[in-house]
Amino acid sequence: xxxxxxxxxxxxxxxxxxxxxxxxxxxxxxxxxxxxxxxxxxxxxxxxxxxxxxxxxxxxxxxxxxxxxxxxxxxxxxxxxxxxxxxxxxxxxxxxxxxxxxxxxxxxxxxxxxxxxxxxxxxxxxxxxxxxxxxxxxxxxxxxxxxxxxxxxxxxxxxxxxxxxxxxxxxxxxxxxxxxxxxxxxxxxxxxxxxxxxxxxxxxxxxxxxxxxxxxxxxxxxxxxxxxxxxxxxxxxxxxxxxxxxxxxxxxxxxxxxxxxxxxxxxxxxxxxxxxxxxxxxxxxxxxxxxxxxxxxxxxxxxxxxxxxxxxxxxxxxxxxxxxxxxxxxxxxxxxxxxxxxxxxxxxxxxxxxxxxxxxxxxxxxxxxxxxxxxxxxxxxxxxxxxxxxxxxxxxxxxxxxxxxxxxxxxxxxxxxxxxxxxxxxxxxxxxxxxxxxxxxxxxxxxxxxxxxxxxxxxxxxxxxxxxxxxxxxxxxxxxxxxxxxxxxxxxxxxxxxxxxxxxxxxxxxxx
Amino acid sequence: xxxxxxxxxxxxxxxxxxxxxxxxxxxxxxxxxxxxxxxxxxxxxxxxxxxxxxxxxxxxxxxxxxxxxxxxxxxxxxxxxxxxxxxxxxxxxxxxxxxxxxxxxxxxxxxxxxxxxxxxxxxxxxxxxxxxxxxxxxxxxxxxxxxxxxxxxxxxxxxxxxxxxxxxxxxxxxxxxxxxxxxxxxxxxxxxxxxxxxxxxxxxxxxxxxxxxxxxxxxxxxxxxxxxxxxxxxxxxxxxxxxxxxxxxxxxxxxxxxxxxxxxxxxxxxxxxxxxxxxxxxx
Numbered sequence: 001x002x003x004x005x006x007x008x009x010x011x012x013x014x015x016x017x018x019x020x021x022x023x024x025x026x027x028x029x030x031x032x033x034x035x036x037x038x039x040x041x042x043x044x045x046x047x048x049x050x051x052x053x054x055x056x057x058x059x060x061x062x063x064x065x066x067x068x069x070x071x072x073x074x075x076x077x078x079x080x081x082x083x084x085x086x087x088x089x090x091x092x093x094x095x096x097x098x099x100x101x102x103x104x105x106x107x108x109x110x111x112x113x114x115x116x117x118x119x120x121x122x123x124x125x126x127x128x129x130x131x132x133x134x135x136x137x138x139x140x141x142x143x144x145x146x147x148x149x150x151x152x153x154x155x156x157x158x159x160x161x162x163x164x165x166x167x168x169x170x171x172x173x174x175x176x177x178x179x180x181x182x183x184x185x186x187x188x189x190x191x192x193x194x195x196x197x198x199x200x201x202x203x204x205x206x207x208x209x210x211x212x213x214x215x216x217x218x219x220x221x222x223x224x225x226x227x228x229x230x231x232x233x234x235x236x237x238x239x240x241x242x243x244x245x246x247x248x249x250x251x252x253x254x255x256x257x258x259x260x261x262x263x264x265x266x267x268x269x270x271x272x273x274x275x276x277x278x279x280x281x282x283x284x285x286x287x288x289x290x291x292x293x294x295x296x297x298x299x300x301x302x303x304x305x306x307x308x309x310x311x312x313x314x315x316x317x318x319x320x321x322x323x324x325x326x327x328x329x330x331x332x333x334x335x336x337x338x339x340x341x342x343x344x345x346x347x348x349x350x351x352x353x354x355x356x357x358x359x360x361x362x363x364x365x366x367x368x369x370x371x372x373x374x375x376x377x378x379x380x381x382x383x384x385x386x387x388x389x390x391x392x393x394x395x396x397x398x399x400x401x402x403x404x405x406x407x408x409x410x411x412x413x414x415x416x417x418x419x420x421x422x423x424x425x426x427x428x429x430x431x432x433x434x435x436x437x438x439x440x441x442x443x444x445x446x447x448x449x450x451x452x453x454x455x456x457x458x459x460x461x462x463x464x465x466x467x468x469x470x471x472x473x474x475x476x477x478x479x480x481x482x483x484x485x486x487x488x489x490x491x492x493x494x495x496x497x498x499x500x501x502x503x504x505x506x507x508x509x510x511x512x
Numbered sequence: 513x514x515x516x517x518x519x520x521x522x523x524x525x526x527x528x529x530x531x532x533x534x535x536x537x538x539x540x541x542x543x544x545x546x547x548x549x550x551x552x553x554x555x556x557x558x559x560x561x562x563x564x565x566x567x568x569x570x571x572x573x574x575x576x577x578x579x580x581x582x583x584x585x586x587x588x589x590x591x592x593x594x595x596x597x598x599x600x601x602x603x604x605x606x607x608x609x610x611x612x613x614x615x616x617x618x619x620x621x622x623x624x625x626x627x628x629x630x631x632x633x634x635x636x637x638x639x640x641x642x643x644x645x646x647x648x649x650x651x652x653x654x655x656x657x658x659x660x661x662x663x664x665x666x667x668x669x670x671x672x673x674x675x676x677x678x679x680x681x682x683x684x685x686x687x688x689x690x691x692x693x694x695x696x697x698x699x700x701x702x703x704x705x706x707x708x709x710x711x712x713x714x715x716x717x718x719x720x721x722x723x724x725x726x727x728x729x730x731x732x733x734x735x736x737x738x739x740x741x742x743x744x745x746x747x748x749x750x751x752x753x754x755x756x757x758x759x760x761x762x763x764x765x766x767x768x769x770x771x772x773x774x775x776x777x778x779x780x781x782x783x784x785x786x787x788x789x790x791x792x793x794x795x
Binding site: 028031032034035037040060061062063064065066068069070072073075076077078079080081083084087300303304307308310312318320321322323324325326327328329330331332333335336337338339340342345346347350351375378379383432436438439442443465468469472473480483484487490491494495498499502 | 519520522523524526527530531533534535537538540541551552553554599600602603605606607610611612615618622623624625627628629631632633634635636637639640643644646647648661662664665666668669672696697698701722725726727728729744747748751759762763766769770773774777778781
């Protein structure tokens, strides 16, 4: 048996496995490199190097044990966290997603306006003398011509096939696109400008309409600014990811780009009233919710543990029923409770004979959340409390009782303090867990109710994490930069709560 | 009689009322699953009809690939559980028993990283997997393999931490004796630690299985195809709409999916509680 770990056979097996894995990773590295994903390619290359070094040489024995775990952690936990940290210093939000170069290109392409009359023509797209061209029918004046990017060729109506609406279907030397070409036509044609007259050109709107337009914005590469040719307004880089007019910063060009704004996402949390107000109320509710959840679940759990602490009839059955809510997959339970609180079809109103719109009133919604969380959480505290009750030495209780203490005194003076001491790390862990209990809020109330009219994102039952999720993924403006900043604030809060709990439980003792 | 009342009656009264509280939603789901009207209303405590229409729908309707969802959940959660415990236990062993530079810093970093709310890293994970998709479509965004990788990474922190706690509790004399007898670290791990840890590994694997089974947000974001969804994501769509009319199939589906988990949980409760009190909270 022991020779298996040192023998030649095992080395051969190891060699094959490591080489196969490396080969797989190498192909991935190559394709990542080909797609210009240099970060990922670099990470994969380092993985291969470490794999080969660790398992085929004797460079480090501990590394053999923890390398796979560490690589997974780095790839899917650590790097997303670092990415979040980076995003929090950028104005990364809807309208500022692309890089600056892409933003300039897009502004140039969009920076035209139609002529004062809003003239538009029916067109056909195709090719003329090997160039991309459009066949234009000016149905009002009965004029026809072909435009390429550089030329405009007038046509005589007699040479054309004209349909009942007066639109030219085909012309000599003009080939309409084949079906295969149509698939990629959007990419090729949508950004082209076809010759019209003077500074005016024809831009496509879809494949059948052309609009007479002229360029309004021109980009000056040296000065890094856009100029509006007609009004003379100058748009300069405002250092925050937009080209804006220096004197009126609210007038800026779309789209912007992601630019570093350092701590602005963080200072915004304190300075911007529109954000600070909801944040304060959400924060207060988060603390209230987590505290109430821990208190109610612990109180009920402890009460049950005390009640079942004596050998009473049916204990095993009781115990099994009591932990059912905990054994049930929580995701299903939350959804079921959500249905039970439905105003019209739900069992709760049905049972109480009421017509309460549970999730439309902040107070009722909050009550519902605490109740559901009590249902989900009390079995856990029942289980650990009964474990802890048994851990209290019976001599202590006997001694107290001999000294004349009544049961209530024994509980208040001895049992409870000892229990709290044993369970405090778990109580703190439970608080930290509820602080970020996203699933419950998201699936039960969705954070609501909220006053939709004033465009507020935060609902009455939103906790910090669900509010942040909304900032990042809900709403019309998805502000990933701001959401990342709040995430890190939450992280600091939760980490300090948990570290306090761990220090209390002294699990860190072994390496202090 | 008076003594019985004082000592026992309040206990039974309290316990029975809490039992009713905990059973009520479950009972409701059971009767709704046999009710063909599809509402979660309680018209009477005793069901007026017993219809298997909802169950039949799940297994026969071609637009509801329920069995595929169950299979997906089992595969994803099962693979996450087995792989994360295998990889995690090796790391835990190293962190607990082997001495190397940066060990203390490593443990502290592990602890810290684990506290980052996973939901909030979603956008970053999404962007990363979107990029992976461009060069490796089989493990990128929208694939179960990609989701599995993310779950593995996410489970690693908790599992290493839980298992490290367990390895710490194994007497050091055991592996010192093995060392004196000439065993290498790898041999100590396989021949001494693994047999001792097998029951604990099973519990941690089970917890990871349940945790993954319960995961919703990432699964919904990642698995877009009807055929690749997990049970939780698949079932949620019955009731996700504005009208709560499809509770029947949802109830039937969640009963089928939950019963095995509940049974495993109840039969292994003693071991699970020990695993939980090692410092984690059900998530």
